[in-house]
Amino acid sequence: MRRSIKTYLVLLVGGISIFLPFPGQSQEKNDSSARLETKMTLNYLCTSNDTVVLTANLSIKKENDVFVLENATVVFLASAGTNSKTLGKVITNEEGTAILTIPLIDMPSDKDGVITYKTKFNESGKYTASEAFFTAKPAKIKLSFSIQDSLRYLKVDAFQKNSKSEEVALSKETVMLYVPRLFSLLKIGEIALDENGTGSLEFPNDIIGDTLGNLTILARIEENERYGFVQGQHIINWGVPKQYYKAEVPSRELWTPIAPLWMIITLVIMLAGVWAHYVYAVYELIMIKFHKKKDKSSF
């Protein structure tokens, strides 16, 4: 009996202890009154149609884990010296990202045409304020295509804007060329720009495009100290048309409309065999019950 009570007490204490909070949980409660530090990053992209795409990412750090901050208002600004202009306000999405696409019109810039972009998150509730900057001079890449002696050429022209918003050549920089694939970008070459901001490349003829042979070409100046991230884009019908594999007979691939016949036959035979036996067993059970009724009626 003593042993039983002892066992019972051990089990009871064990059961209750399951529901006791972990030390970390009470810590979390105490910490909830302290403000959480936010962190902002800003990415810049200047496109060939004279627009700038600003992408701000907002996150918080909590117990060594980084979480994104959703539904937060991020303010975008452009400035040069004391001259500042609010570009807009964007609410972060479920990934903590706020994206603003804005035309390069009436932007405050310094005497070299450089613009400072700023994103700001004002402190609110339990989060601290944070901001991020990016400085870049507007630039542009244009792509053109030509065929000479049955060889295909891709030509790149890069421009930058001076303080009067006039386009002048962007020289001595490297332009990377890519074709987007399913998961990442396929690099097809790079061009060193000459003094006139121009360069060309013989276009490879073995890149697979869509079913019509269309390819999207991206030309990029990447992570440049002066121009930031500049991108030009063009679609051209210079790819090898994609041929979808069509199986002549049904095969094991999941995308074929029908399974191989041997597989269907095997499955049907096995399932029919098994379920027929089940049905027979259930039939015997029914007959056992039926037998009882028959017995009663004979009385």
Add this chain to the structure above:
Amino acid sequence: MENEQNSPIKEFAPQLERTSIQGYAWIIFLLAIIGWGVYAFIQQVTRGHDVTGMRDNVVWGVYIVNFIFFMGVSYAGALISGTLHLFHTAWRKPIIRMAEFITIISLLIGPGYILLCIGRLDKLYYLVLFGRIQSPITWDVIAISTDIFGCLIFLYLALLRDLATLRDYESLQLPKWRKRIYKILALGYTGAPEQQKRLKRATDIMAAMVIAIAIIVYSVLAWIFSVTLQPGWHSTIFGPYFVIAAVFSGSAVLIIAMWLFRKIYHLEKYILKKHFVAVGVIMLVLAAFFGYFTFSDYLTKWYGSEKNDELLIQLLFKKFYWPFIISNYVGVLLPLIVVGIAKFRTITNITITAVIVIIALWLNRYLIVVPTLESPYLPIQDSRPEWFNYGATWVEWSLTAAGIALFCLLFTLASKFIPVVQVSELQEEAKPEEVLV
């Protein structure tokens, strides 16, 4: 009434009629663990799979290990109970019911772990609507559902005579609703020769079917791995290897269940040392087969010197050294020594060995799943180290504990409804002349 006095069911009456304080404490304890598991599950549903250790590279973890483990235990229960029934093994009577309970309960819990792996449970019905016969996952869904039906029918057939005995045992102090349930479920079975004949025929057929289905279903589960081009998985012997591992783990679970029920319900009169030795010998033979398959699989991989297989074996002998040793050396050699040498062959030793075998086989499944996913043929672009190195989180461990607790709870509740030993067979054994009438 005199018959009732001599009936073995009299000895099982206390376990059916009332629950002791310890019994209630045990149930509350199990419910507490399950409750904690529910909390962990809510965390997973609301916060997503980020709360688990599963990532882009290691997409399967402890959940799939538990799934394989429980399904293995289930098939083992089916194989053992089916075989013992079919071959009319003399010593089967006190343990066959436990094997049947193990089958059904594991079969109900195991697939639950698959659901925990799925990110979009709301789209689960797509598997039925758009499932393709070419997919091993579809084979598994078909096989498991077929198996559940088969095992339920087999269990019901095996229970029928006991249900009739419980219905007819008037001295049993049970609430009316329970007697009514026994009456309905007994289907009016009176033991008439015609009924006996039909019951035997159906049970024999279903015993054969559950053996066949258990082999097929566990092979299908193995094929999910082996048809995949992954180091360590793409093996032709995975089907039989999984089946052997399953029966091996099931025999160990059966020994533990026998020991527990023997202690709790004082069944020393029915569950004897010879039963432990008999199941222990099954465990010994399966340990030898399991060791042979494991050695054969790793030897060919190691000798082939294929780059990724070599990396996997290195990983097993370095990062996973102790789990590998426990799983493939301790788990194999211990049953051979303890059951093989007569001096060590005691009930306690066999049970402790069974516990170690269970741990070893759980680790075996972990070593099949995780190290392979940590060393894939094709690395994913922009992958981070934390995506390659899997570690189960508190959510996964909580749900693992909840699954084990649910298994124990359902076993406890089942034993409250039906005796854990087939009383009708023991009754026949006591009065053989009545059976012949």
